[in-house]
Amino acid sequence: MTRVRPPLVASLGDPAGIGPEMLIKAWTARGPERLAPFAVVGSLSLMQAIADNVPLASVRAVDRLEQAADVFADALPVIDIGSLAYTPGAPSREGAKIALASLERATGLARDGEASALVTGPIAKAELQDVGFAHPGQTEFVAEACGIAPQDAVMMLAGPSLKVVPMTVHVSLASVPGLLTRDLIVSRIRIAAKALARDFALPEARVAVAGLNPHAGEQGRMGREEIEIIAPAVEVLRAGGLDVVGPLAGDTMFHAAARANYDLAVCMYHDQALIPIKALDFDRGVNVTLGLPIIRTSPDHGTAFSLAGTGRADAGPTIAALRMAAECAERRAEQAA
Known part of the structure; x- marks a missing residue:
């Protein structure tokens, strides 16, 4: 077992x-x-x-995170923040309040050094916004809580086969060209x-940078973003000593031989990054926020309300997020030693 102290x-x-059930299933596979x-x-x-319906599952209340390591072998430690009935597949205002309180408390524990890393469960943004959540997503919330500007928190999707960073995320495809700048690409890379x-x-x-347009613009015949924005950013990065190549044609970047480089x-943009990683690592992909003083990972899936309570949801992404968080924390601890 990876030895990380303090606990995640x-x-x-x-x-x-499905988030709570996935955490319980992950514990049963510990x-x-x-x-x-x-x-x-x-x-x-x-x-x-939930544990009553999951074979071999057990949960136990702890008052402080430092108690988790002693409890973990026998039960999943839970820091209780309030009673709530289990209504799978039926999001509610009361549930959103618990979700927000959980995110706030867990983020604070990681930020204050009481946890070695933070793993966030999937949320329903619309429900959270109804109870006062004012951020586009959890990434921006965690960044602000850590004193980091949202633009300096970079989303990476990571799996066994591929790691990807999208320059733009939840925006329309039509707005992408106007959002891309040389400085954005340089800063995030x-x-x-x-x-x-x-x-x-x-x-x-080694970093490979995709073009925006088909065939990476084909020397300006299909768009000039590669010539005017992306290639200049690559040159700045290379001049700074980073191993960066591009812009490359997006349709030939993701086969096995190309990924080896x-x-x-x-x-x-979003789908240019997420389609290949979900095709390659659908059940093992992890959302990692880069640029934070803390380690934050999340399973790369949503709330999946239609699967909640059915027992059919796969805990693989949650297990992968927990394992990656622990591995990153271990590396930071080794560097600090």
């Missing part, structure tokens, strides 16, 4: 989604999956109701390279 902390996510100790900030009554060195043992990461693929 996980936020609940939306209580009506031995064969060699998971480091973790605790969940959430509702003990809800977690108990520098943040990513620093994080890959610190948390992923890649001190000289880089450690990170940087893409210009």
Whole structure:
């Protein structure tokens, strides 16, 4: 088992989604999956109701995160923040309040050094906004809580086959060209390279940068963003000593032979990055926030309300997020020693 101290902390996510059940299933697989100790900030009554329907599952309340390691072998430690009935697949205002309180408490524990890393469960943004959540997503919330500007928190999707960073995320495709700038690309790749060195043992990461247009613009015949924005950004990065190539044609970047030539693929928009990683690592992909003083990971899936309570949801992404968080924390601890 990976030895990480202090324990990891996980936020609940939306209580009506699959997040809580996935955390319980991950705990039941702690031995064969060699998971480091973790605790969940959430509702003990809800977690108990779920555990009653999961074979071999057990939960136990803890008052402080430091107690989690002693409890973890026998039960999933839960820092109880309020009673809540279990209504799978039916998001509610009360559930959203618990989800927000869980995220706030868990983030604070990681920020204050009481947890070695933060793993966030999937949320329903619309429900959270109804109870005062004013951020586009959890990434921006965690960044602000850590004193980091949202634009300096970089989303990376990572799996066994591929790591990708999209330059733009939840925006319309039509708005992407206007959002891309040389400075944006340079800043985010520098943040990513620093994080890959610190948390992923890649001190000289090889970065491949995709073009925006088909065939990387084909020398301006299909668009000039590659010539005017992306190539100049690559030159700045290379002049600064980073191993960066591009812009490359997005349709030939992701086959096995091409992937062997880089450690990170940087893409210009959401689907250019997420389609290949979900095709390759659908059940093992992890959302990692780079550029934070803390380690934050999340399973790369949503609340899946339609699967909640059915027992059919796969805990693989949650296990992968917990394992990656622990591995990154271990690397940081080794560097600090």
